[in-house]
Amino acid sequence: MIDGVIALYIFMLAAFTGYEVISRVPVILHTPLMSGSNFVHGIVLVGAMVTLGTADNVPLRVIGFIGVVLAAGNAVGGYVVTERMLRMFVSAGKKKAAG
């Protein structure tokens, strides 16, 4: 469905987008942002699910299963640590507003 030149266009536009989104970020957010982008590539989960779904023999099922476990770990773990980190910025901001 997505092929050839169209794929290259998607690739190029996405690359520019990634570059633009990050380019003006204060240093204090580098770690949370790295963590956040780490969560975003957890979308590999949907690919791993589809791959395991089409696996038709035991070795492929084993590899696919490992893939989904790892991908789910990436997505869930990435979300949990990013959210925890960023929540601290909010509470610090609120304390500042209150005090």
Add this chain to the structure above:
Amino acid sequence: MGTELTAATLTQLSYLVAAALFILGLKRMSSPVTAVSGVRWAGLGMLLATLVTLAFMHATPVNLTLVVAAIAIGGSLAWISGKRVAMTDMPQMIALYNGMGGGAAAAIAAVELYGGNETSVTHVAIAAIGGFIGSVSFSGSLIAFAKLQGLITKSVRFGGQKLVNLAVLLATLVTGVMIVAGLHSGPGMVSAFFALALLLGIAMTLPIGGADMPVVISLYNALTGLAVGFEGFVLDNAAMIIAGTVVGAAGTLLTQLMAKAMNRSLGNVLFSNFGETAGPAGAGVTGTQKAIEVSDAGVMLAFSQKVIVVPGYGMAVAQAQHKVWELCQLLIDRGVKVRFAIHPVAGRMPGHMNVLLAEAGVPYELIADLDEINAEFETADVALIIGANDVVNPDARTNRQSPIYGMPILNADRAKNVIVIKRGQGQGFSGIDNALFVLDQTRMLYGDAQSAVGHLIQAVKAAG
């Protein structure tokens, strides 16, 4: 046929929405005010894409059960570990979760390559490239995790290491090309390909020192993104292509920013190591460190006009951020002007120290970065260095022999007095002597940051 089309269209639409939410989420994450909502938007996108994929999947009941079981296992383990990990250990958890993503991309590639159902050479080639990058990121991130977690304490280096790594890289590429060219190459060749790629990730990461780990983790983060993007091409999955490529580009930029903050080039981080280029490290450092009693240090702080606190990795490991803020509040109540100076690479990652101070409740306006604070050191009565070392080493400005020469530093040496809280007389993370510690105006307060700051609090209270 009609329903299948609808299901496919719905899936594609959900991926489109997810991709948009990821980009908007990342955008919101790049400002402190909107950051939390950013990760929640991205999370919503992830949840949507996952649920729709699950609902419309063409899979046998067995495979469907396996998918659900695998999500439950991976998800719950990550949930528990992510909730439990201490803030100071965040960097290695990011490395770990990132490695898992790389491993997942490699697993997708492995199923494609072992399965041999792919007929297009382009697809096989892209699957192989993604599998290669994902495998390197997987094993490399695990080594980075092990190093930061303290499971591996030595940086493994030996003569001719670069040649060995180059040989492994070439062997991986040759096997990869053979698989792509042969199209239906046997499982033996595919196994060798993945084994070599995994070995390369390990061999590349082992010699890299702890101080460079943030850059390396960021690089592997970008690589995992790319691998996910490539596997997205193979699977015709727009969400994976877009999200993976966005992370690949953003991660590359982030890696460059970090390397720049440390005044290191990426090539430098990967191919030459601290220590190797050091030469006579700290040859210019002569003199002795002068200790100070905690009561004297307390008096000095209590009767200052202005104190600049420089927190470093030592504060992070000792979990002393709450005590440090308690001490600073005492000083502020006495009318002392207190500011925190954060070096771009303080802690284990850029921004790590800000996260820790935010956890302790330190307000933003007291925290300043390098450019903002450096001119202020000259007017400070005391620069209080808590577990920081290389980022305040004046050798970086003056000593061409020093391996950190040229790295921007905090000018703590220009303060009227310097108090350094340090565990012992040894060297810092990078193993370099620090010229700041032997200056005339510098006094050393030896001890673990947590207990030393605790004693300082008592001393300031006693100062009346």
